Amino acid sequence: MYDSGKILIGIIIFIILVTSPIWYDLAFGNPTIKPKLVLPTGEDQKECVMPTEYMRHNHMELLNVWRDDVVRNGDRIFAAASGKNFEMSLTKTCIGCHSNKAEFCDQCHNYLGVSPYCWECHVDPKTVEIK
Amino acid sequence: MDKKRRKFLKLAGLAALGVSAGKYIDIIAKDTAHKIPLADSLSNTKLPTVKVNPKNRWAMVVDLNKCLVDEGCTKCINACHKTHNVPDIGNPKDEIKWIWKESYENAFIDQENYFMKESLEDKKVPIFCNHCDNPPCVRVCPTQATWKREDGIVMMDWHRCIGCRYCVAACPYGSRSFNWKDPRPFIKEITPEFPTRTKGVVEKCTFCDERLAEGLEPACVEACTTKALVFGNLNDPNSNVRELLKENYSIRRKPGLGTNPEVFYLV
Numbered sequence: 403m404y405d406s407g408k409i410l411i412g413i414i415i416f417i418i419l420v421t422s423p424i425w426y427d428l429a430f431g432n433p434t435i436k437p438k439l440v441l442p443t444g445e446d447q448k449e450c451v452m453p454t455e456y457m458r459h460n461h462m463e464l465l466n467v468w469r470d471d472v473v474r475n476g477d478r479i480f481a482a483a484s485g486k487n488f489e490m491s492l493t494k495t496c497i498g499c500h501s502n503k504a505e506f507c508d509q510c511h512n513y514l515g516v517s518p519y520c521w522e523c524h525v526d527p528k529t530v531e532i533k
Numbered sequence: 534m535d536k537k538r539r540k541f542l543k544l545a546g547l548a549a550l551g552v553s554a555g556k557y558i559d560i561i562a563k564d565t566a567h568k569i570p571l572a573d574s575l576s577n578t579k580l581p582t583v584k585v586n587p588k589n590r591w592a593m594v595v596d597l598n599k600c601l602v603d604e605g606c607t608k609c610i611n612a613c614h615k616t617h618n619v620p621d622i623g624n625p626k627d628e629i630k631w632i633w634k635e636s637y638e639n640a641f642i643d644q645e646n647y648f649m650k651e652s653l654e655d656k657k658v659p660i661f662c663n664h665c666d667n668p669p670c671v672r673v674c675p676t677q678a679t680w681k682r683e684d685g686i687v688m689m690d691w692h693r694c695i696g697c698r699y700c701v702a703a704c705p706y707g708s709r710s711f712n713w714k715d716p717r718p719f720i721k722e723i724t725p726e727f728p729t730r731t732k733g734v735v736e737k738c739t740f741c742d743e744r745l746a747e748g749l750e751p752a753c754v755e756a757c758t759t760k761a762l763v764f765g766n767l768n769d770p771n772s773n774v775r776e777l778l779k780e781n782y783s784i785r786r787k788p789g790l791g792t793n794p795e796v797f798y799l800v
Contacts, residue, residue: 473690476585476682478746489580493725519731523691525618527725 437513440505451482451495462518465492492524501528581746587683590767591740592795593754594777595659599761602634602657609659610634612756613738618729620719629710631738632753635660641798643789653800659762661753662687662708662738663786663794670700670709679735685767685795686740696733705790709737740764767795 403409418425450457452464468490471477480488480495488495500506503526511518600606610632613619620629638645640658664687671681678693679700701709715732723729727743730736741751749755754762765774774797777783783797 469692473688473692476742476746478581487580493728522731523728525723525725525727525729 435513437509438505439509440502442499442501449482449484449486450499451480451488465520468492492520493527497527503528581743581748583746583748585682585684588768589684590795591664591685591745592765592767592774592797593661593664593740593751594763594765594774594783594797594799596761596763596777596781596799597653597656597658598799599759600659601759601761602659607634608756608758609753609762612752615722616724616741616744616752617727618716618720618724619736620716620729621721622714622716622719627713629712629716629736631662631710631736633660634658640786641784643787644784650800658798660706660708660786661796662740663706663792663796664738664740666793666795667791669703669705669790669792673699673703675699682742686742686745687737688739688742689735689737691728691730691734691736694734696735698735700735705787705792706794709735711735 452460457464468480471480472490478490480490482488497503503521613632614621614630617631619631622628634657637653637656637658640660664685666685668679668681668687670679671687674680675697676693676695678690678695680688680690682688696711698711701711712730712732712734717723717729720729741749741753744751750764751762754764763773763777765772767774769775777799778797781799783799785794785797788794
């Protein structure tokens with residue numbers, strides 16, 4: 403192989419560059435870009451349909467179940483464990499409290515590089531994107 | 534030759550790097566999508582508790598003697614299209630419609646006659662999805678994105694529609710519209726409570742299933758000032774629709790096809 407020394411050095415530099423965010427985090431402790439969620443404020447908005455820990459990990463599954471219940475079965479009421487009834491609606495119930503999609507939903511979704519297509523049809527009542 | 538290949542590989546590598554970096558720059562940079570504020574009050578606090586009742590059979594009766602569509606009234610169409618975010622593309626090829634006008638002879642294609650009653654001959658008729666008892670669109674849907682509910686409503690699940698348009702071909706009434714392009718830019722005023730559709734799905738009237746769940750009548754029936762539209766339960770012999778059908782002569786669109794439409798017209 404011609405120039406094997408140069409090539410090897412090049413490869414090593416490349417690997418270091420590519421993995422640099424990992425080294426940076428290891429050296430300075432915390433990730434440089436963190437999702438900054440704005441949580442709902444206000445008196446009547448303290449209770450979610452499910453515990454926060456569950457919602458954090460499983461909200462997408464819950465939304466899928468809601469979708470099927472509402473559209474396929476015509477069942478629109480979700481009885482929370484607390485005994486309170488909620489309407490199974492992304493645009494009414496979820497967005498009713500988490501009113502800022504850009505500062506709530508998008509924060510983690512962008513951070514993780516996932517792009518759910520909910521909002522291609524469902525409308526964020528406060529803002530409508532114009533494409 | 535060697536040189537050329539090297540040059541090409543270098544360029545290709547750089548291009549790939551650029552493309553992949555662009556994505557991350559997008560994410561890191563603040564979301565700069567252009568946004569406009571909408572009304573931020575959602576007045577709807579009532580819970581939609583009315584469930585699908587298999588004992589019901591929803592149907593519509595249109596009294597053409599009372600309907601003012603002929604005189605240019607479009608109240609039902611406007612109410613429906615506003616409630617359901619139906620776009621106005623302004624081009625018949627891409628048109629999306631849930632309710633529309635048709636001339637009598639086109640609406641009732643197998644019931645035209647020589648020397649017809651003059652008032653009917655040039656009459657305009659409001660047309661809806663017929664919510665057939667034997668819906669051909671449901672038979673052909675490969676994903677069950679459209680299906681007949683137990684209470685007779687032919688529903689649409691826009692999550693599941695793959696845009697194959699078999700249903701558009703199967704429906705003998707033209708009740709189904711396909712979204713050839715993103716409909717959002719063509720909706721004048723978006724109603725946030727109801728989803729818009731996306732490019733590549735088929736849509737049609739659902740007899741306002743979301744309003745029925747709240748115990749309300751369909752938006753078109755509510756908007757009709759002359760009470761030409763009557764909505765009710767066919768399975769209840771004392772219902773308003775059954776009373777009307779008992780006392781008046783009614784026709785349906787293309788009954789010979791055996792689809793058993795559930796929108797009745799009083800002539």
